[in-house]
Amino acid sequence: MIEENIMIEMTYRDALRQALVDQMSQDSNVIILGEEVGRYGGAYGVTKNLIKEFGEERVIDTPISEAGIVGAAVGAAMSGLRPVVELMYVDFIGMTMDQLANQAAKIRYMFGGQIGVPMVVRTQGGTGRSAGAQHSQSLEAFIMHTPGLRLAMPATVNDAYHLLRQAMAQPDPVIFIEHKGLYTLKGEVDLNATPLPWGKAAVLRQGDDLVIVTYSRQVHYALEAAKKLAENGIEATIIDLRTLNPIDFETIRPHVERSGRAMVVTESVLTCGVAAELAARISEECFDFLHEPIVRVAGEDIPISVSPILEKGSVPNPQMIEETALKMFS
Amino acid sequence: MIEENIMIEMTYRDALRQALVDQMSQDSNVIILGEEVGRYGGAYGVTKNLIKEFGEERVIDTPISEAGIVGAAVGAAMSGLRPVVELMYVDFIGMTMDQLANQAAKIRYMFGGQIGVPMVVRTQGGTGRSAGAQHSQSLEAFIMHTPGLRLAMPATVNDAYHLLRQAMAQPDPVIFIEHKGLYTLKGEVDLNATPLPWGKAAVLRQGDDLVIVTYSRQVHYALEAAKKLAENGIEATIIDLRTLNPIDFETIRPHVERSGRAMVVTESVLTCGVAAELAARISEECFDFLHEPIVRVAGEDIPISVSPILEKGSVPNPQMIEETALKMFS
Amino acid sequence: MNSTAFDASISSGSNSRHVELYKIMRRIRTFEERVGELFARAQSAGSMLHLSIGEESAAAGFCAAMEPMDKFTTHHRGHGIFLARGADPKKMMAEIGGKEAGYCRGKGGSMHIADMGLGHLGANAIVGGGIPAIVGAGLAARHKQDGSIAVAFFGDGATGQGVLYEAMNMAALWKLPVVFCCINNQYGMGTRIDQATANPALHERAAAFGLKAETVDGLDVEVVAQAAQEFCDAARAGNPGFLAIDCYRFYGHARKDKSPYRDPVEEAEGRKKDPVLFSRNQIIKLGLFDETELDALDDEIAEEMDATIDFTIAQAEPPLMSLFRDVYAPSEPEPEAVRTRINRILAND
Amino acid sequence: MNSTAFDASISSGSNSRHVELYKIMRRIRTFEERVGELFARAQSAGSMLHLSIGEESAAAGFCAAMEPMDKFTTHHRGHGIFLARGADPKKMMAEIGGKEAGYCRGKGGSMHIADMGLGHLGANAIVGGGIPAIVGAGLAARHKQDGSIAVAFFGDGATGQGVLYEAMNMAALWKLPVVFCCINNQYGMGTRIDQATANPALHERAAAFGLKAETVDGLDVEVVAQAAQEFCDAARAGNPGFLAIDCYRFYGHARKDKSPYRDPVEEAEGRKKDPVLFSRNQIIKLGLFDETELDALDDEIAEEMDATIDFTIAQAEPPLMSLFRDVYAPSEPEPEAVRTRINRILAND
Numbered sequence A, B: 001m002i003e004e005n006i007m008i009e010m011t012y013r014d015a016l017r018q019a020l021v022d023q024m025s026q027d028s029n030v031i032i033l034g035e036e037v038g039r040y041g042g043a044y045g046v047t048k049n050l051i052k053e054f055g056e057e058r059v060i061d062t063p064i065s066e067a068g069i070v071g072a073a074v075g076a077a078m079s080g081l082r083p084v085v086e087l088m089y090v091d092f093i094g095m096t097m098d099q100l101a102n103q104a105a106k107i108r109y110m111f112g113g114q115i116g117v118p119m120v121v122r123t124q125g126g127t128g129r130s131a132g133a134q135h136s137q138s139l140e141a142f143i144m145h146t147p148g149l150r151l152a153m154p155a156t157v158n159d160a161y162h163l164l165r166q167a168m169a170q171p172d173p174v175i176f177i178e179h180k181g182l183y184t185l186k187g188e189v190d191l192n193a194t195p196l197p198w199g200k201a202a203v204l205r206q207g208d209d210l211v212i213v214t215y216s217r218q219v220h221y222a223l224e225a226a227k228k229l230a231e232n233g234i235e236a237t238i239i240d241l242r243t244l245n246p247i248d249f250e251t252i253r254p255h256v257e258r259s260g261r262a263m264v265v266t267e268s269v270l271t272c273g274v275a276a277e278l279a280a281r282i283s284e285e286c287f288d289f290l291h292e293p294i295v296r297v298a299g300e301d302i303p304i305s306v307s308p309i310l311e312k313g314s315v316p317n318p319q320m321i322e323e324t325a326l327k328m329f330s
Numbered sequence C, D: 001m002n003s004t005a006f007d008a009s010i011s012s013g014s015n016s017r018h019v020e021l022y023k024i025m026r027r028i029r030t031f032e033e034r035v036g037e038l039f040a041r042a043q044s045a046g047s048m049l050h051l052s053i054g055e056e057s058a059a060a061g062f063c064a065a066m067e068p069m070d071k072f073t074t075h076h077r078g079h080g081i082f083l084a085r086g087a088d089p090k091k092m093m094a095e096i097g098g099k100e101a102g103y104c105r106g107k108g109g110s111m112h113i114a115d116m117g118l119g120h121l122g123a124n125a126i127v128g129g130g131i132p133a134i135v136g137a138g139l140a141a142r143h144k145q146d147g148s149i150a151v152a153f154f155g156d157g158a159t160g161q162g163v164l165y166e167a168m169n170m171a172a173l174w175k176l177p178v179v180f181c182c183i184n185n186q187y188g189m190g191t192r193i194d195q196a197t198a199n200p201a202l203h204e205r206a207a208a209f210g211l212k213a214e215t216v217d218g219l220d221v222e223v224v225a226q227a228a229q230e231f232c233d234a235a236r237a238g239n240p241g242f243l244a245i246d247c248y249r250f251y252g253h254a255r256k257d258k259s260p261y262r263d264p265v266e267e268a269e270g271r272k273k274d275p276v277l278f279s280r281n282q283i284i285k286l287g288l289f290d291e292t293e294l295d296a297l298d299d300e301i302a303e304e305m306d307a308t309i310d311f312t313i314a315q316a317e318p319p320l321m322s323l324f325r326d327v328y329a330p331s332e333p334e335p336e337a338v339r340t341r342i343n344r345i346l347a348n349d
Ligand SMILES: Cc1ncc(C[n+]2csc(CCOP(=O)(O)OP(=O)(O)O)c2C)c(N)n1
Pocket: A035, A064, A066, A088, A092, C050, C075, C076, C077, C125, C126, C127, C128, C154, C155, C156, C157, C158, C159, C185, C187, C188, C189, C249, C253
């Protein structure tokens, strides 16, 4: 291995693929399990050619059996493998919730610490492809609400690589949610650099007027909005959570204390969603510093339509973030 | 029917049963569908003898097929019946989440308003029986986070009766979560009285110092704590939400504005749970009136143990509510 | 000339039935080709469009055995079934285009098309997701004693989903007026049926639950129609069943898939199993119509289907204000918009 | 005298094998009776205790065919299987009592007992919940080429759960070293098997997926052991299977259930199918032991099992500080307690 840092430009999709390749090369116990992960190369192309590289015994095409696949991964993880499941859409998580929430999440605890379930469920969510109500959701709150499950949601190409590798080395089950709108995003990855530690949030922009806490695709929307806001003299700090369990509150706190204003942005549906937790937590921790309530810019409390115009109206966008911030200062 | 109001003492269990009987007598399209609802009379006895009263065609014992049962109810509701499913434990909801969240919840919307899915899923949750990690959970947040699903959680015997009857007349799918610790609770029901409207919270106690917003079994714990607090000169308002979708914020607001202090109490796990939503919402709506952050007294972020001492330590209790309130004034 | 599955002639068993079934199949084929065109012209809502080309006999043959009151659900590849059931291709295409004039006002799209009037309880984007609803529809049919049956249409891939077995078990146990119709096009996305199961004789599973069960070849729509009639009759008499119809998925899984995972020889072979062509040749062989007459018929259909594209393109998008409509019943308040909430809160403050 | 499934004599096929299997079964019977006593003395953690009385031959017979490295999961009625596998009855009883000395430190209880040392990947309170894990264990066995197999034990009721079919299909497709062992005690709670399915010949479903499949009567533990050996051998050779073992649930579903839904005549008949008694009589018939000797053996076992109750009662509850332990790996920070958080926040404020 080369010791120097080398920045390589690639897509989010390729970074994910590279993470799988590198981790599989390093750890022969890693297997991939999922619908169309082999010959097809993954519905979004992330596992392309892996079956050629690692063989059918390690890249396993499964029948369309989400519950069974996740359950199989639980048993494989308990038997010494490190399974990485691809769940084609996070929307299919409903079929797997028993295996995830009642089995994977609770086994270490129920069995008094005898064993863990080191598995990763890679999946993708979000809007942007007119994929309709059952293929466009952002269901990370179900995972956050399940003690025992870790949750990572990369926004950048670099994180796509490093977070996935870290996820594959975690001792506990990790749900790893990609965003379908990011696969073609290009960015630089430093394959050799020591990445930010697992569980640490990234401060992508510093500003004293307002903190925007977000993750996944909305990070890019927030950065876009922040540029516009800067033109209006409003300087926003942008925090990319990277992992939602654990949540790195220590990185958030000083920024909110400084500016006294925070907005949380997520595609997750408002009610009982990620924004609720973030807003509640920031309010608790920084109450005396707040000039106004934490503002939740979240997915609407509705299903997602196939109509592009309605789909767009269902989740936050840069304009909405910008307008909301402006309102906070008016 | 007798016109005058008649208060009858009965248990929470019997009130639920009476609601089923009365609604089934009135609407021949109501059918009950579930595991052990017929010959066995329901795992917690709620449907006892209904099969004798209404026959096997309306009280249907099913195989152990949670997803299939809920899916069947969706189709029955779309075909003119009013199915009431009994899901033996809310912990089994994982197997039904696709049918609930992707089908029942979204059908009206996805199909452009052509049809609704008027079904009820009765289930029960909570701790108190050493039933372990897979039979003791409080999973109402999953439902609150799913637009399209209504959610009711009765705390009192009177609500067990009236809310269930109202649920069975709703145009949209209702998840109706009972508490396993309340079935033997005794109370008075007025079968003929006009009940509080669906969606309205109940103010069970008035006090100017503090508002406690809660529901289900914790209502009783909060009332217990409030009595003790009163002995210490702290007067709490207790609000029983009754339904969590819709949420009756209008009833909460003036109380919080008056006292400036609010606590939310729930067995639902803290992170991304019901307390998160309530805290976020109260903060948003009443920010300028708050003396301190909304305090979340919630289920711990852990699975539930079978050990009674650990089980008790996993969820709020009257002492904890009382102590927390005292701390708010210290 | 507008042919639907309810055309009296279809169930008459006469020679004109051949022609009617052909017409239905041709309309499906042509409609699906137009769906491809709509996509190519970037006028479809998204690319998740699953064409049923090669499977027309399943749709036409099975729906010919259904009665107006019958109910059904379909999988994501359900255009053909819905058309065979009598759907208006314009309203279908508009839905596929995400337009307000569509069956679901542009909210559902290709994978969530439905029409209560035609007993279509909905297509589904969850493989297997629509199957158990049929058990409930069957319960309702019995409760109401209305003589109807309910049919679940799904693909071979759905046999990987546990909920199918739960539903089959309940249907058999309760002797419901229900048919499970598996359209086996040999593939679930890139996975050939023998890569998804050790025993591709799918009907054997249904038989083990006590269902009447059979597999038929889908080449000849008459064979399908006859088997379907048998299964529908049996279901109506309280004898539920499972019918698998063998066919071949002519094109990619969805619009962007070129099936690189398939052997071109296999593909060429598969496309020879063309039910539309087979039916056409039968009609000529039987002397019911000659080539010229059939060409005229095809042209007429092509014209009708061409019009669906123009219609769709001319239609309006759904109004933004419909965003919050129909989450709950019209009698209920609509959910508050995030923006409205924020404005209210910041105004409070 | 401490008998476990690994006793060399058991797999020797000699006469002493009869006695060994009897001992295992008697130990199960007696243990379960003591569980009932623990409950009656209000020393169990809760009442969700599912006794396997009447099913001892399934546990003893099947486990006799398993090797030390093999893995398994069980359903909620799994005490007998775990004992037959060689579990320490004291640690089991302590777990059932919710004590720190139990297999899972009092967190799991009867329905979540597990022991990695004995390959027990866990009992499950979700009907069917533990089944698919076996597919993964089978994949791991193949990956590691360690010659082990994985067995899913479950009840007839679990055949209502879709995930069973998903798991069977994958096991058959991938030719995994796996056995699905269905202990058919004729009831799922109050529902008799013929009230849960139209075709109670459960193995037929497995056969339709391509699994080796059979049903055996559980009266004679030798019959079970032989069939199990055949299925385990086949699985080890890459030929997965499904073995149903017919028996009868002697008592209620859980401790509080008196089975009022059962016909007393049927119950009396069912209890005649007593594998422990049958085995005892066989031993006498074969002249291996006489009544007095067997009585002495039974007494010895009774004494051992009596001690589990005293042991359990004497044990400590888990410490409250263990509440936040083992949610995540020991290397990870524990979740913050609600109370700690509140104190911190109110102190901030
Ligand atoms: C629950 C679920 N899993 C996976 C998918 C992705 N997916 C869509 S169609 C399909 C293949 C379905 O195959 P089949 O049932 O044979 O239908 P066909 O496409 O061949 O008509 C898959 C895997 C999905 N939509 N839903």
